[in-house]
Amino acid sequence: MLDLDAEVAAGQLAELTTRIADLAAGHPVRDVLDIGAGTGTGTFALLRRFPEASVTAIDTSDEMLRHLQDSATRHGLADRIRPLRADLDEAWPATGQADLVWASSSMHHMADPDRVLRDIHATLRPGGLLTVIEMEQMPRFLPDDLGFGRPGMEARCHVLLDRARAEHLPHIGSDWPSRLTAAGFTIRESREVTVGLQSPLPETAIRYAYATLGRIRSRLADDLSPEDRSTLDALLAKDSPNALHTRSDLQVLSTRAVWIATRPE
Ligand SMILES: C[S@@+](CC[C@H](N)C(=O)[O-])C[C@H]1O[C@@H](n2cnc3c(N)ncnc32)[C@H](O)[C@@H]1O
Structure with a gap:
């Protein structure tokens, strides 16, 4: 599902x-950390953009x-990537100084994001950049009225x-600008990144809809009303007359919030 998300949001x-x-600009970007x-959505996007970089x-x-x-x-690209298994809730790993840090949909998973932000700050070279991305609106695919x-x-x-x-994730929807500032960062830019695709959707986006709604179905399971469960099942059953891929009103709409911050020189 993450790989499909990367393809759909590639642009x-x-x-x-x-x-x-x-x-x-003006500073080389060679050492990158993807938190x-x-x-590897961010890892690969950054390797493409910064040809001299390698990513941990x-x-x-x-x-x-x-x-x-x-x-x-x-x-x-294997020689430009260093996979590092580490639980950042336990301790900051030995990474060496970074020119750029990327944390997409990951900071809200941390038990103590303020400590992790301080560790990132200490790891970035002065003038280095941190990009924090958090999903603001999870992807939606369907109209309100499905006709059934x-x-x-x-x-x-x-x-x-x-x-x-x-x-389960108490830091979701946190005030990230305040947390970034408290950790010593200066915010250079805040922006929203919207993915909005309308029918007819490319094949990847249809697979993304199946993967995401399928995951929702299994996550919510018994929490759904019997009626909503059977509606979702009809959309997900590929041979059903109501299956997702038969619909001409399928869309993808999601919004991410992005903050690009710097460690002051
Ligand atoms: C929602 S995924 C985002 C993945 C990727 N950054 C992206 O944008 O597609 C969150 C990732 O953070 C990792 N993660 C969660 N808690 C972590 C921790 N304490 N230390 C290191 N990684 C963690 C998870 O294993 C998962 O791969």
């Missing part, structure tokens, strides 16, 4: 890394890092998901 990510390169790298991809999950390394090998089931099914799913996420 927006490329724009964002271009902006980071503009802000870094909570997952399957930090994640607590061996499975994510294995996936990232396999992709790197397939794309001939009770209208508003997807919105109800998101209410349940937001509730579950808020219970």
